[in-house]
Amino acid sequence: MTHDAGFWVLQALNALQLSMLLFLLSVGLTVIFGLMHFVNLAHGALYALGAYVAASVAGAWGGFWVGLIVAPIAVAAMGVVLYGGLIRRMRRSGPMAQVLVTFGLIFALLDLTRIIWGDVALASDVPALLEGQVRLLGVDYPAYRLFVIGLGLAVLAVLAFVLGRTQIGAMIRAGVDNDAMAACLGIDVERLFFVVFCVGCALAGLAGAVAAPLLSVTPDMGLQILIPVLIVIVIGGLGSLKGAIAGALIYGVVQTFGAVLAPQLSSVLIYALLALVLVTRPTGLFPAKG
Amino acid sequence: MLETRNLDKSFGAIHVTRDVSLKLERGERRVILGPNGAGKTTLFNQLTGEIAPSSGRIILDGADVTALPVAQRARAGLSRSYQKNTLFDGLSVADNLGLAAMVAQGRGMGLGRDGLLHPEVRETVEEVAAQLRLSDHLDARVSEISYGMRRQLEVGVALATRPKVILMDEPTSGVGPEMAKGFHDLLAALPRDLTLLIIEHDIDLAFAVADTITVLNYGEVVFDGLPEAARGSSLLKEIYLGSWEDA
Amino acid sequence: MFRHTPLRVAALALLAVAGIGYAFGASYFGLEILTEIAILAILVLALDMVAGFGGMVSLAHGALAGVGAYGYAMLQAQAGVAPPIALLGAIGLTGALAWAIGAVCARSHGIYFIMATLAFGQMAYSYIFETPVFGGDDGLGGISRLDLSVLGLDLMDSRNFALFCLAMVALAYAACAFVLRSGLGRSLSGVHESEQRMRALGLTVWRVKAHVFGLSGMIAGLSGALAAQHIMYVSPGLLSWTVSGEALVVVILGGLGTLVGPLVGAAFFVVLKHEVGAITPYWHLVTGLVLIAVVMSRANGIFGALEAWVGRRRAARQPQPLAKEVPGNA
Ligand SMILES: Nc1ncnc2c1ncn2[C@@H]1O[C@H](COP(=O)(O)OP(=O)(O)OP(=O)(O)O)[C@@H](O)[C@H]1O
Ligand SMILES: [Mg+2]
Numbered sequence: 001m002t003h004d005a006g007f008w009v010l011q012a013l014n015a016l017q018l019s020m021l022l023f024l025l026s027v028g029l030t031v032i033f034g035l036m037h038f039v040n041l042a043h044g045a046l047y048a049l050g051a052y053v054a055a056s057v058a059g060a061w062g063g064f065w066v067g068l069i070v071a072p073i074a075v076a077a078m079g080v081v082l083y084g085g086l087i088r089r090m091r092r093s094g095p096m097a098q099v100l101v102t103f104g105l106i107f108a109l110l111d112l113t114r115i116i117w118g119d120v121a122l123a124s125d126v127p128a129l130l131e132g133q134v135r136l137l138g139v140d141y142p143a144y145r146l147f148v149i150g151l152g153l154a155v156l157a158v159l160a161f162v163l164g165r166t167q168i169g170a171m172i173r174a175g176v177d178n179d180a181m182a183a184c185l186g187i188d189v190e191r192l193f194f195v196v197f198c199v200g201c202a203l204a205g206l207a208g209a210v211a212a213p214l215l216s217v218t219p220d221m222g223l224q225i226l227i228p229v230l231i232v233i234v235i236g237g238l239g240s241l242k243g244a245i246a247g248a249l250i251y252g253v254v255q256t257f258g259a260v261l262a263p264q265l266s267s268v269l270i271y272a273l274l275a276l277v278l279v280t281r282p283t284g285l286f287p288a289k290g
Numbered sequence: 291m292l293e294t295r296n297l298d299k300s301f302g303a304i305h306v307t308r309d310v311s312l313k314l315e316r317g318e319r320r321v322i323l324g325p326n327g328a329g330k331t332t333l334f335n336q337l338t339g340e341i342a343p344s345s346g347r348i349i350l351d352g353a354d355v356t357a358l359p360v361a362q363r364a365r366a367g368l369s370r371s372y373q374k375n376t377l378f379d380g381l382s383v384a385d386n387l388g389l390a391a392m393v394a395q396g397r398g399m400g401l402g403r404d405g406l407l408h409p410e411v412r413e414t415v416e417e418v419a420a421q422l423r424l425s426d427h428l429d430a431r432v433s434e435i436s437y438g439m440r441r442q443l444e445v446g447v448a449l450a451t452r453p454k455v456i457l458m459d460e461p462t463s464g465v466g467p468e469m470a471k472g473f474h475d476l477l478a479a480l481p482r483d484l485t486l487l488i489i490e491h492d493i494d495l496a497f498a499v500a501d502t503i504t505v506l507n508y509g510e511v512v513f514d515g516l517p518e519a520a521r522g523s524s525l526l527k528e529i530y531l532g533s534w535e536d537a
Numbered sequence: 538m539f540r541h542t543p544l545r546v547a548a549l550a551l552l553a554v555a556g557i558g559y560a561f562g563a564s565y566f567g568l569e570i571l572t573e574i575a576i577l578a579i580l581v582l583a584l585d586m587v588a589g590f591g592g593m594v595s596l597a598h599g600a601l602a603g604v605g606a607y608g609y610a611m612l613q614a615q616a617g618v619a620p621p622i623a624l625l626g627a628i629g630l631t632g633a634l635a636w637a638i639g640a641v642c643a644r645s646h647g648i649y650f651i652m653a654t655l656a657f658g659q660m661a662y663s664y665i666f667e668t669p670v671f672g673g674d675d676g677l678g679g680i681s682r683l684d685l686s687v688l689g690l691d692l693m694d695s696r697n698f699a700l701f702c703l704a705m706v707a708l709a710y711a712a713c714a715f716v717l718r719s720g721l722g723r724s725l726s727g728v729h730e731s732e733q734r735m736r737a738l739g740l741t742v743w744r745v746k747a748h749v750f751g752l753s754g755m756i757a758g759l760s761g762a763l764a765a766q767h768i769m770y771v772s773p774g775l776l777s778w779t780v781s782g783e784a785l786v787v788v789i790l791g792g793l794g795t796l797v798g799p800l801v802g803a804a805f806f807v808v809l810k811h812e813v814g815a816i817t818p819y820w821h822l823v824t825g826l827v828l829i830a831v832v833m834s835r836a837n838g839i840f841g842a843l844e845a846w847v848g849r850r851r852a853a854r855q856p857q858p859l860a861k862e863v864p865g866n867a
Contacts, residue, residue: 039648089833095647096594100789100832103782107825115819227659227778234652267663274656275641282645338737364739376737378730381538389727393738398724399745405720451738 006139011256013136017145019252020152021214024207025225026232026244027159028200034176034239034288036193038087039095041102044229045109046201048222050075050208052117055124055217064127068209075205079198087197088190106223113219122217148210155203156245163241172196176239176288228255231270235277237284246285291316291485292337292368292455297346299332299509306332307343308509314455319477319486321496323520324506330489331373333506334457337487338370339363351454364394367454371445371461373489377432384428386443387415387450394451414450421476422446438465442473455485462492474498497521538726539590539717544847545797548840552800553707560699568695574807575702576763579709581787581799583756586713587639588785589794590722591749592729594651597638599780600658601754603773605631605761607665607677610771614679615670621683627762628755634661635754636747643743655778662776676772680765692766702763706800709756713796716752725749786828791838798840805839 029043053074054067086105090098126144133140163169174182175192183189215221232251236243254273258266277284292314299307306329314320324330335341337348339360348356355363378386388406391414392398397405405411419425422442427435432443445461462470470492477499480486490496496503496517503520505513513520559571580602587593608627612618618626642653665671682692685701692698716722724745727735736742765771774780783806791802809827813820836842 086829086833093832093835097832099594099648099651100786101829103786104825104828104832107821107828109825111819111822111825115822223779227655230652231656234649238648264667267667268660271656271660271663275653275660278645278649278653278656279641282649340733340737359741360736361739361741364737370737372734376731376734378727378734380730381726385538389723389735390738392720392723393727393735393740397720398740399748400720401716402719404718405723447734447738 009137009139010141011260013139013141013145013149015249015252015256017148017252018256019248020149021207021211022228022232022251023152023244023248024155024203024210025229026236026248027155027241028203029229030233030236030239030244031172031176031241032197032200033233035172035196036091037095038091038098039102039238040087040200041099041226042082042105042109043200043204044222044224044226045106045113046075046078046204046222047208047211047225048113048217048219049078049109050205051124051212051215051217051221052113052122052208053205054209055122055212056117058124058212059122064125064213067124067212068206071209072202072205075208076198076202079201082201083194083197091193106226110219110222117219119219122212124212124217126213144213148214151210155206159241168192168195228270231274234284235274237281237287239288240286243284243286243288291318291351292487293349294333294337295347295349297333297336297348298344299329299336299341300344306509307336310346310506310509310511312504312511312514314485314487316454316485317483319499319501320488320504321500321502322487322489322504322506323491323493323496324489328506329509330506331459332509334370334459334487334489337457338368364451364453368457369448369451369453369455370457371448371459373459373463375440375444377440377443377447379432382429382431383419383424383435383443384415386432386447387418388412390447390450391415391418391452394453414452418446418450421449421479423472438469441465442469445473445476449480453484455487458486458488460489460491462490462495470495539714539722539796541714542844544844545795548797548801548843549710552797552804553703556703556706557700560696560703563696563699565695568699570807570811572695572699572702572767574804575699575706576760576767577784577787577807578706578800578803579760579763580757581784581791581803582706582709582713582796583753583760584784585788585793585796585799586717586756587750587753588788589796589799590717590729591725591746592646593639593642593654593746593750594785595654595750595753596651596778596781596785597635597654597658597661598753598757598784599778599782600661600776601631601635601757602761602764602780603665603771603776604634604661605758606765606771606775607671607761608758609762609765610677610680611671613681614677620681624683624759624762628758631758631761632751632755635757636751638754639750640743640747642750643746655781658776658778658781662773662778665776666773671773674773676770678770680769680771682766682769698767702767705759705763709759710796710800712752712756716749717796721745721748786824789838790828790831792841792844793837795837795840795844798838801840802838 025043025047029040033039050071054071057070058064058067086101090101130144130147132143134143134146163172171182171187171192174185174187175189228251232247233244235250236247251270254270258269262269294310294312297307297310310333322330332341336343339358343356347354350363350366350368355366378389385406388411391411392405395410397408397411419428424439424442424446427439432440441461441464445458448456448458462473474495488499500517502515503513503517504511556571559567563571580598584595584598587595605627608630609623612623612626613620638654638657642650645653666673671677682698685692690697692701724735724740728742728745732742761775764775787802787806788799790805791800792798809824810820813823831838836845
């Protein structure tokens with residue numbers, strides 16, 4: 001196989017774009033887990049919801065940019081409902097019960113989206129501003145995909161700043177380390193959970209809105225993304241921001257370059273890698289403390 | 291029977307066990323004393339293999355077991371009880387003892403007849419239950435019996451493996467004086483060829499059962515010898531202050 | 538710790554009578570449903586053995602059943618092996634694969650165990666999907682059922698096949714009960730309660746987990762091989778992780794760690810699916826809400842709730858409450 005440098009640049013950009021999309025989804029899930037020890041399997045369903053909302057809003061009213069704003073808000077609102085109705089009550093249950101409740105939620109949300117939007121795939125267009133290609137490092141690359149990479153990096157920067165430099169970030173870190181201790185220090189842990197849960201949901205909605213023009217919007221897109229997201233956070237180590245980044249990058253690179261270099265193996269490769277990580281580092285590469 | 295040579299363990303910057311060398315003869319009953327955080331439990335964990343030492347060797351019954359996993363050391367005749375009860379909480383007292391006997395008798399991997407109903411397993415369960423005065427509670431679940439009884443059962447599970455060497459980590463902690471006295475009688479009645487290493491805070495009990503005494507402080511052996519000699523040791527007085535004066 | 542209580546024996550007898558009675562009375566459509574229930578029941582028995590008694594919540598069991606189905610299809614339809622040998626081969630193959638998965642995952646716990654088994658299940662799915670000999674998305678056809686004409690039974694007849702599947706459920710149940718009551722099964726219960734203590738008692742924990750996972754895999758393989766014979770066709774969808782998820786839902790609905798409960802759960806689930814499916818295309822919504830309701834009720838599924846209720850009644854009548862079997866800790 002001979003490929004020129006441009007080809008590899010293209011693949012690297014593709015890998016990065018996939019990584020950033022996965023990062024947007026994983027980070028909410030992983031921080032929720034780190035803080036609440038709660039695995040929300042319905043996170044993917046929230047992402048699908050975000051995609052539907054964004055596609056509908058874009059189609060009906062203001063176009064892509066309005067959808068990009070509305071989707072995270074709508075999904076966060078859904079998060080508020082879920083938190084009040086289910087999550088809060090399941091806080092003291094074991095992980096098994098939580099996994100099952102959110103599994104039930106996947107089923108329910110899947111059919112809810114089908115009831116509201118039907119079974120046909122919804123198409124969503126790339127905004128006019130981001131149509132066409134941009135020349136970068138010697139290759140032509142779709143502007144929209146560059147936008148996804150940029151958005152991912154921007155969210156990463158904001159999160160790193162909030163978690164690392166602000167008071168609420170310090171509170172979250174304290175909660176991830178040891179929530180009993182954090183409560184003793186006078187942090188309102190319940191409220192912190194609530195806020196983090198809603199932000200996580202909003203990020204899932206954002207990821208859905210961003211993904212809508214890239215993929216076709218279907219009811220089972222949440223199910224399809226769930227496994228990659230879980231792989232990302234388990235490889236990275238549940239509960240850590242660093243883990244979400246590392247996991248997302250590893251997934252993006254393995255998936256993209258695997259398809260090019262070893263097409264026969266590519267689908268098995270990522271699972272084999274996950275198995276390898278779990279065997280050698282049973283709690284992932286960058287496990288959160290506590 | 292059980293020997294350590296220059297055992298060292300650090301957790302990062304914390305040096306928990308320093309150069310500990312002990313030698314227990316067959317049938318010896320040794321009590322380990324030492325203040326909270328002295329590294330007694332950590333020493334036990336290294337002996338059983340639950341924690342790997344940073345350096346040093348452990349010899350059990352003439353064989354170097356330093357690199358052996360926990361289960362293999364147990365099969366070589368080493369048994370322990372925990373400072374914090376580590377029981378099968380959802381199961382009955384009989385099942386707790388039965389699992390221990392079953393595994394120790396090598397019936398824990400077999401397919402076929404009910405592993406807990408084997409006559410030899412049941413015999414051991416009844417013997418140990420009688421020893422610990424738990425015979426009337428065999429059908430009760432662990433969560434249904436009193437804390438004192440659970441503490442007894444904790445040792446019972448270790449005894450039901452019929453070990454050559456048994457390590458007991460503060461077996462009487464948190465139980466009333468009555469039960470502690472009963473426990474003392476139990477220890478006295480154990481077979482004389484059983485090698486015994488007990489961590490104990492109760493000085494009276496310690497002196498009543500000990501052939502030899504080891505005192506640990508900041509992970510170091512500061513005394514190793516006969517109980518009579520320990521009584522005179524000023525080091526012990528310093529470490530144990532008040533409680534020592536009463537003894 | 539698995540034990541047969543009078544309630545469990547009574548429930549089993551009732552299920553057997555209901556199953557056989559229905560097999561003789563039902564129409565073609567009813568027999569299809571009964572067969573579906575039986576095949577699912579075998580799979581959830583296998584899952585309850587590891588999840589309910591060993592705490593190994595597996596999301597690989599759907600894929601394992603799929604491997605059993607493909608194993609049978611490859612051996613019987615592609616390689617031309619006699620059906621009974623193909624059936625045994627499929628069971629053995631699935632057992633070996635499950636043993637390996639169990640051995641590798643033995644060190645993982647909780648959500649990590651779930652994820653690790655999910656990864657292996659997906660690996661099997663991808664492998665079968667992508668490898669041309671397995672027919673890709675189209676799957677494999679031309680599968681025949683076992684030939685029991687020596688017994689005067691034609692398994693192409695749906696009533697006979699349904700009865701055959703019921704007999705296999707009985708066999709699978711007996712196998713699970715046998716394993717769980719053996720030394721190995723008792724060790725597994727001990728490991729479920731405290732891995733640390735079992736290790737300190739001298740048990741090589743990973744081996745117990747791997748062995749039981751392997752045995753459970755054999756039963757899952759049986760379920761898959763029966764599914765292949767039932768529809769006489771296999772496709773990659775059999776290995777989808779949602780099949781594992783549904784199996785887990787069935788175990789939970791029926792009662793985790795009761796072995797009898799999952800049988801009830803399988804019947805309940807399949808009937809619910811068909812009844813709701815007849816009224817609305819959105820039966821997932823109903824299933825999801827039922828699952829949420831069951832989990833939030835904190836009862837251990839349908840049969841677990843029944844056991845708890847009977848236990849309370851008995852405790853109220855007896856002066857000394859010494860309930861031996863409490864759901865969730867069986
Ligand atoms: N896994 C660990 N990581 C870091 N430090 C540890 C760990 N385990 C124990 N330590 C530290 O080692 C020291 C000795 O602990 P250990 O439990 O052995 O004491 P001990 O003598 O049994 O005390 P006690 O009488 O309270 O039971 C303590 O300071 C403890 O904090
Ligand atoms: Mg201690």
